[in-house]
Amino acid sequence: MRYLWDHYHQHRGSAGRLTRLMMTLLFGRLRHWDMTSAARIDIVVANPQFIKKRIAKAWRRDAVVVHPPVDTSLFTPAAVVGDEYLWVGQMTPYKRADLAVEAFNALQLPLLMVGDGEMAAELRRRAGPTIRIILRMRFDELRHAYATSKALIFTPEEDFGIVPVEMMASGRPVLAYARGGIRDSLVERKTGLFFERQTIESLIDGVRAMEAWLPEFDPADAVAQAEQFALEHFDAGILAALEHDAPQGLDRGDQRGVRGRRQRAAAARGPPMRLGVQTHFSQNSACRMGRSSDRRRRRVVARSASLGFGRTASGQICGRG
Template sequence: MIPVLPSAGAEHVAAGRHGRMSEPRVAIVHYWLVGMRGGERVLERLLALFPGADVFTHVYDPARMSEAIRKSRVTTTWINGLPFARRFYQYYLPLMPMALEQLDLSGYDLVISSESGPAKGVITSPHAHHLCYCHSPMRYLWDHYHLYRRDANPVARAAMPLIYHRMRQWDIASSARVDTVVANSSFIRERVRKFWRREAEVIHPPVDTRMFTPSLDVDERYLWVGQMVPYKRPDLAVEAFNHTGLPLLMVGEGAMLARLQKTAGPNIRFVPRLNFNELREAYARARGLVFTAEEDFGIVPVEAMASGRPVLAYGRGGVLDSVVPGETGLFFDRQSAESLVDGLERFERWLPEFDSRRAIEQSNLFSPEHFDRKMLAAVRRATAAGAPS
């Protein structure tokens, strides 16, 4: 019998800030723990909701994790013991399904898999409920497959068709092991429906919007923040701002950085890394955030809005859930420099209408408290129903 979790009502509020649930034995399966990004922030919040939970992962680098994660009991699969696993873990991707299935989770009542790499394929007790929080179906298997293959080295490019064909079969088969699917955006809900043929509830990831504040001093310079990698499309920003001559600050590191620096005009400044206070100031003083990627959710636009600044974004992906066109920002239609230039011209005309208070109000819809309440409610409904959804 699947345990019915207690109601996330007043008794949970009294128990602690996050409304913690402590009755069931909980396991959280996360794909790999080698750096602090959006998925790891979700894991932190899950650990706050389920403080006694055990964490399972393929590869674990404690030195690169937050204190909240290091304090937890973390168990790795045997992938962690393979040569250079912490650095080259992605080369072991074909072995991860087998490694997941060797984890013994028979003693847990609730299993939450945090899926972006292989995580949901664990074998649980028939009495347990398995909820998958999907950041994205593995994009390198599905819609980004051809991009990844094109950029791979010759050996990997030759091996990928056979290996990834098998992994797609496993990915679909393992999705049937999940009782409840939760997606981090409407965009990911559609991808779950397309690739796994499953329905999913949307619960947006937590963004600590209280960490960001507006500024009375706003610069003329636009801001771009992210990794300098192909799918983030920093090249669009460089090409468009080369054309317009508008000032732009680009913050981020990655394989494309050196090439972009060579092609950028004097109006574009690159900073590989900012500390948190510097990033907060960059957000708050920016004329606007330029967001060129098609992201699963996109935390950066929410952080910009929390800083009281508008967003000009490519109008696809998770940003459709966060940016309100005509109120907190605008969209451009195509991932091309021409479309971005057109968007910048419209953005400049629209800026006098922008109200920073509306952007801050919108950003607060993605606060950690919203995530807590919705996740607790989803778990309570799922475990009470005791059936796949």
């Protein structure tokens, strides 16, 4: 449902003729259905503040922010750091790997790019002699790349962004596009820098600023910041969200009216088929929670999209990108 509200025009522009026609015919109805469904949810949990604002705009709901979990214990700083910058991700259009290729071609600085996708072949053709592209890496090799690279180049606008936190947990800084969930994780001039526009020129300026700032960078600051997103903080955040007894209102929310509608709907459905709480991580954007009347029995079922984490309260990792 993300594309009902976000990046609609970009998604429609890249779709085929039949898909564009169906989007025009159906998206209004689907948005209405999505808002109606959202009104029946007891608790909405957003991954970052960025998504909390999107939820308020689209659904007119407040949301609790619980950041995705990152197993920071898997990453450690290295004693020796190289001169190569690092880019990691799927090579799809919205990730904007093309910006990194063109900027580092112009700068003639070394860049390692790790990832595969529909743009990989084209980017390989465009990459100059200072750029290495590796489609896949074993996890131990990726951890080594994190810890020994000069800095991470993070070009997309993401709902959160797990890779920058993994980089910081490895004791290295991040140069990131200044929109999206990265605003929750990166502390400017402490764990990295931002570049303001998704343009080659802005990224080039950002890399030059990073080169000048790197002598001031302290790896311990990055590691400490990454620890704020460790697994135990996710568990604590989800459990705290489940303790909210009152439904969160709509803008003009009359909570008694909301409760009344839910009670009537529950009576019409009969006894619930499933006790507990279900959380759904959709495209790293939001968790939807519906709570049964039996508060003594709760379970959390987490699912993640292809990018990001879902983690159950019992500690099982459900997905990782």
